[in-house]
Amino acid sequence: MIAGASTGLPDSYDSQSLAAWRLRMQELRERLPFDQALDEIRVEHGDEAYEWVKESYDIAREMLNAWGFPVGDYDFDLLSEKLHDYQMIQEIKRVTEEQFPLSDWEALTTLEERQIFLQEYMDAILPIMGLENIGLRPISFDPTIGQANWNGFYNHSFNHELGIPARTTWINPTTIDPNNEGWWFWQPSPTDSYKSLQTLVHELRHAYQNVAVDNIRAMENAPNAPVVASVTADAWDHNRINHLDTQTDRTTDESDTERYQEPGQTGNYTYPEYRNQPLEVDANGFAKNEVWNKV
Numbered sequence: 253m254i255a256g257a258s259t260g261l262p263d264s265y266d267s268q269s270l271a272a273w274r275l276r277m278q279e280l281r282e283r284l285p286f287d288q289a290l291d292e293i294r295v296e297h298g299d300e301a302y303e304w305v306k307e308s309y310d311i312a313r314e315m316l317n318a319w320g321f322p323v324g325d326y327d328f329d330l331l332s333e334k335l336h337d338y339q340m341i342q343e344i345k346r347v348t349e350e351q352f353p354l355s356d357w358e359a360l361t362t363l364e365e366r367q368i369f370l371q372e373y374m375d376a377i378l379p380i381m382g383l384e385n386i387g388l389r390p391i392s393f394d395p396t397i398g399q400a401n402w403n404g405f406y407n408h409s410f411n412h413e414l415g416i417p418a419r420t421t422w423i424n425p426t427t428i429d430p431n432n433e434g435w436w437f438w439q440p441s442p443t444d445s446y447k448s449l450q451t452l453v454h455e456l457r458h459a460y461q462n463v464a465v466d467n468i469r470a471m472e473n474a475p476n477a478p479v480v481a482s483v484t485a486d487a488w489d490h491n492r493i494n495h496l497d498t499q500t501d502r503t504t505d506e507s508d509t510e511r512y513q514e515p516g517q518t519g520n521y522t523y524p525e526y527r528n529q530p531l532e533v534d535a536n537g538f539a540k541n542e543v544w545n546k547v
C-alpha cells in the first residue's frame with residue numbers, strides 16, 4: 253500500500269499517513285456526490301471493497317435510524333468510517349493468516365505459550381487499529397456459576413470495586429489452555445480455542461469504540477483518532493451508559509421464556525437483546541468480518 257497515494261490504509265497508523273488518508277477522503281467529499289464517491293472507491297479498491305462498504309453503510313444507516321440516531325441519505329463520515337473499517341479488517345485478516353495461523357496455535361502445548369502467542373497477536377493488531385496502551389490479562393471466571401466458557405471482556409475505566417486496571421482486555425485462560433480437560437458440558441478443541449484470536453479482536457474493538465467516544469466527547473481532533481462518524485459515536489456513547497451486561501437487570505419482562513440468564517447471574521434479557529446493542533453489533537461484525545447485522 254502506498255501511503256498518501258490513494259485511500260489505501262495508511263502504512264502505519266502514524267499521524268502523517270492517517271492525516272493523508274483523511275485529506276484524501278475530504279477531497280472526495282468536496283469533489284464528488286455520494287454515488288460517485290462510492291464509484292471511486294470501487295475503482296481504487298475493487299468490487300469486493302465496494303460491495304462491502306456499500307452494504308455496510310446501508311445497514312449501519314438503517315440501524316442507527318432505528319436506534320434513534322438519525323442519518324440522512326448522504327453521510328460522508330459514515331462512508332469513510334465503513335471504508336476504514338473494511339481496510340482494518342482486511343489488514344487484520346492478512347496478518348492473522350500470514351503470521352498467526354491455526355497450525356502455529358495447534359503446535360503450542362502449554363497455556364503460557366498460548367498466552368504469549370495472544371500477546372504477540374495483540375501487539376500486531378493494536379497499530380492496525382490505531383490503539384495503544386491496552387493491556388491483556390488472564391481472568392478466571394467461576395465455573396460453578398456457569399462462567400467457565402466465558403471468553404473475555406474489555407474494561408475501559410479503572411474499576412475500583414474489582415480492583416481492575418483501565419484499558420484492559422481479559423481472556424479466559426480456560427478457553428485457551430491446551431491441557432484444559434474442560435467441563436462436563438464443554439471442552440475447548442484447538443480449533444475452538446483458536447477463536448480466542450477473534451475474541452481478542454472483538455474486545456479490542458470495544459477499546460476502539462471507547463477511544464472514539466472519548467475523542468469526540470473531548471472534541472479533540474487527535475490526528476490518530478478513530479475514523480468514526482459522530483452519529484456512530486453518539487449511538488456508542490448512549491449504549492455505553494445503558495449497556496446490558498450479565499451482572500445487571502435491564503429488562504423485567506419475565507413472560508419471555510427465551511430470556512438469557514447466566515446461572516447465578518441476575519442478567520435478565522434475551523440473547524438477541526444483548527447481542528443487538530449498538531456496541532455488540534459493531535464488535536461482532538468487526539471481529540467476524542461479517543457485515544454488521546442484528547441476530
Ligand SMILES: [Zn+2]
Nearest residue numbers: 454458532535
Ligand atoms: Zn462485546
